[in-house]
Amino acid sequence: MNLLITGSAGFIGSHLVERFLAEGHTLVGVDNYISGQRRNTELFLAHPGFRFIQADVSHGLPYGGPGLDWVLHFASPASPPHYQQHPIETLMVGAQGTQHALDLAHRHGAKFMLASTSEVYGDPHVHPQPETYWGNVNPNGPRSCYDEAKRYAEAITMAYHHHKGLDTRIIRIFNTYGPRMRADDGRVVTNFINQALEGKPLTVYGDGSQTRSFQFVDDLVEGIVRLMQVTYHQPVNLGNPDEYSILQFAQIIRDRINPTLNIVFEPMPQDDPKQRKPDITIARELLEWQPQTDLSTGITATIAYFQPSLTR
Amino acid sequence: MNLLITGSAGFIGSHLVERFLAEGHTLVGVDNYISGQRRNTELFLAHPGFRFIQADVSHGLPYGGPGLDWVLHFASPASPPHYQQHPIETLMVGAQGTQHALDLAHRHGAKFMLASTSEVYGDPHVHPQPETYWGNVNPNGPRSCYDEAKRYAEAITMAYHHHKGLDTRIIRIFNTYGPRMRADDGRVVTNFINQALEGKPLTVYGDGSQTRSFQFVDDLVEGIVRLMQVTYHQPVNLGNPDEYSILQFAQIIRDRINPTLNIVFEPMPQDDPKQRKPDITIARELLEWQPQTDLSTGITATIAYFQPSLTR
Numbered sequence: 156m157n158l159l160i161t162g163s164a165g166f167i168g169s170h171l172v173e174r175f176l177a178e179g180h181t182l183v184g185v186d187n188y189i190s191g192q193r194r195n196t197e198l199f200l201a202h203p204g205f206r207f208i209q210a211d212v213s214h215g216l217p218y219g220g221p222g223l224d225w226v227l228h229f230a231s232p233a234s235p236p237h238y239q240q241h242p243i244e245t246l247m248v249g250a251q252g253t254q255h256a257l258d259l260a261h262r263h264g265a266k267f268m269l270a271s272t273s274e275v276y277g278d279p280h281v282h283p284q285p286e287t288y289w290g291n292v293n294p295n296g297p298r299s300c301y302d303e304a305k306r307y308a309e310a311i312t313m314a315y316h317h318h319k320g321l322d323t324r325i326i327r328i329f330n331t332y333g334p335r336m337r338a339d340d341g342r343v344v345t346n347f348i349n350q351a352l353e354g355k356p357l358t359v360y361g362d363g364s365q366t367r368s369f370q371f372v373d374d375l376v377e378g379i380v381r382l383m384q385v386t387y388h389q390p391v392n393l394g395n396p397d398e399y400s401i402l403q404f405a406q407i408i409r410d411r412i413n414p415t416l417n418i419v420f421e422p423m424p425q426d427d428p429k430q431r432k433p434d435i436t437i438a439r440e441l442l443e444w445q446p447q448t449d450l451s452t453g454i455t456a457t458i459a460y461f462q463p464s465l466t467r
Numbered sequence: 468m469n470l471l472i473t474g475s476a477g478f479i480g481s482h483l484v485e486r487f488l489a490e491g492h493t494l495v496g497v498d499n500y501i502s503g504q505r506r507n508t509e510l511f512l513a514h515p516g517f518r519f520i521q522a523d524v525s526h527g528l529p530y531g532g533p534g535l536d537w538v539l540h541f542a543s544p545a546s547p548p549h550y551q552q553h554p555i556e557t558l559m560v561g562a563q564g565t566q567h568a569l570d571l572a573h574r575h576g577a578k579f580m581l582a583s584t585s586e587v588y589g590d591p592h593v594h595p596q597p598e599t600y601w602g603n604v605n606p607n608g609p610r611s612c613y614d615e616a617k618r619y620a621e622a623i624t625m626a627y628h629h630h631k632g633l634d635t636r637i638i639r640i641f642n643t644y645g646p647r648m649r650a651d652d653g654r655v656v657t658n659f660i661n662q663a664l665e666g667k668p669l670t671v672y673g674d675g676s677q678t679r680s681f682q683f684v685d686d687l688v689e690g691i692v693r694l695m696q697v698t699y700h701q702p703v704n705l706g707n708p709d710e711y712s713i714l715q716f717a718q719i720i721r722d723r724i725n726p727t728l729n730i731v732f733e734p735m736p737q738d739d740p741k742q743r744k745p746d747i748t749i750a751r752e753l754l755e756w757q758p759q760t761d762l763s764t765g766i767t768a769t770i771a772y773f774q775p776s777l778t779r
Contacts, residue, residue, distance in 0.1 A: 242626040250562035250619060275606055289605050294587055294618040295625040295637070295702065303615075303622035306606040307562060310615035313607040314554040325607070390607065 159183040161212045162230035164191030166336050170372050187211040190232040213247040216255045226260040229270040236341040242300035249304025257315045268324040269312045273431045274302045283432040286390045329394025329433045333372030334460030351412035352462050361423035363402030368432050370395035371453035374446040381442040394433035395446040407454050471495040473524045474542035476503030478648050482684050499523040502544040525559040528567045538572040541582040548653040554612035561616025569627045580636040581624045585743045586614045595744040598702045641706025641745045645684030646772030663724035664774050673735035675714030680744050682707035683765035686758040693754040706745035707758040719766050
């Protein structure tokens with residue numbers, strides 16, 4: 156197959172590139188490096204199956220190569236510090252960016268996948284969240300540049316499916332971690348790893364009993380590959396429903412990096428992200444998929460990325 | 468003042484044109500006639516203060532005239548039959564269209580108003596709806612091309628306010644009726660008027676006890692004018708909280724047009740629009756505004772538009 160991936164230099168995009176190249180496909184990666192990293196492009200530049208276009212998909216997709224089988228739209232700032240720093244770019248890549256990617260797929264008769272997010276559920280009143288839950292999202296708050304951009308992206312993807320006959324997929328990605336996350340991602344896994352690698356105490360907000368669900372990136376990639384092999388146009392949750400306490404994350408990371416470090420407790424900030432947990436019934440039944448990587452394995456692989464010497 | 472109004476040939480846009488011209492302002496109207504009507508432009512073409520540009524605001528705003536004090540973004544298909552016929556255009560005028568209008572306002576140092584909608588509340592779980600309610604909207608259903616486009620438009624308007632310092636207003640317009648509605652609007656007031664003018668029985672779905680709130684367009688225009696005179700950036704509901712039963716609408720319209728017509732009852736369709744009722748506390752307190760036009764007066768004026776001979 157010949158695939159085009161927007162956001163190819165991002166955390167998840169780069170893992171898709173790796174997987175598809177390993178399977179013998181040819182790939183065009185597109186990124187503008189607003190939040191993607193050049194090192195994620197450089198990893199694959201020597202591969203004969205990989206070609207890279209530096210472009211802002213919000214302003215067009217300058218692809219003039221051979222026919223495409225798939226367009227995978229993964230471009231967007233995705234962590235709160237990044238999208239709040241670039242709110243208008245985040246809104247644009249959800250609207251104009253998604254539409255340019257849809258139009259490219261339509262011109263090529265290619266299939267299309269949208270990387271949506273658990274953020275479309277907002278601050279949910281239903282736990283865990285099935286795909287049929289409509290969400291509870293503030294349309295004009297500090298997170299709305301991302302949340303509403305992704306909801307819009309879903310809406311226009313379905314409009315292209317229903318009105319232009321495009322063969323589309325929508326995945327809603329829940330919290331994901333692994334190698335090639337940005338160190339400044341701002342979420343708990345990278346925060347703890349960075350603190351520990353710098354020899355600082357790990358900061359837990361609140362008493363640490365609040366839980367989070369994180370899926371390891373390899374599990375997400377497997378779910379994506381499987382969804383490409385079936386025909387299903389409604390959104391599909393891909394996430395890990397297993398919850399761990401924040402304190403467990405801190406302890407596992409601390410113990411891998413430096414067991415002598417302290418864990419310190421600070422008051423919970425007001426805007427602490429709300430809890431989400433995927434209902435993955437559809438992915439289980441449709442894709443025979445569920446996360447396979449235990450937290451300890453995943454954390455070890457992630458630390459190895461940030462500090463290879465620790466795990467060699 | 469010098470104002471630019473997108474959607475100037477639409478139902479509400481044309482009433483704004485009329486009001487601002489009457490107040491001695493100069494106006495540029497923009498419309499692409501997807502759902503606007505040429506007759507609404509022709510009404511004002513002879514006025515020296517009015518200029519019209521036929522353009523699709525989703526593809527740019529080709530305005531090169533003198534400085535602007537306000538950009539009012541009212542362009543969009545707004546009734547379900549229209550936006551479902553043009554889902555991609557509806558999504559685009561919410562995203563690209565809103566952004567072109569925001570950019571124009573920003574270039575001119577003009578203030579900006581977004582016409583949003585009660586549809587951002589979706590199928591609400593809170594009655595009546597205050598502006599702080601986040602709504603219950605399906606991101607990928609048949610109405611989502613309109614609902615999500617408007618939620619996105621609110622999000623990008625707030626992003627321009629917070630990150631580019633634009634002086635913005637957001638109104639959420641609840642059901643509105645009056646002269647210059649399209650006959651094929653598809654909502655209950657025009658449906659009943661059309662049936663009665665054609666001498667047909669008026670069709671009520673269900674037993675007619677279900678209620679609707681409709682504001683007369685002059686009341687809406689007054690609220691808009693007042694909001695332009697204060698500084699307030701959060702969304703403001705503009706609607707009529709008084710509820711009437713569907714049967715009352717049918718009876719008033721029937722009695723004005725032809726009291727001998729029958730009212731017939733049909734089973735309620737599955738997708739009957741859900742009920743919404745505005746909480747107008749903010750408009751009352753901030754603008755000292757509330758609807759002034761009683762239903763009988765408003766209906767008479769609306770019938771006069773569709774069949775002038777009946778009310779002369």
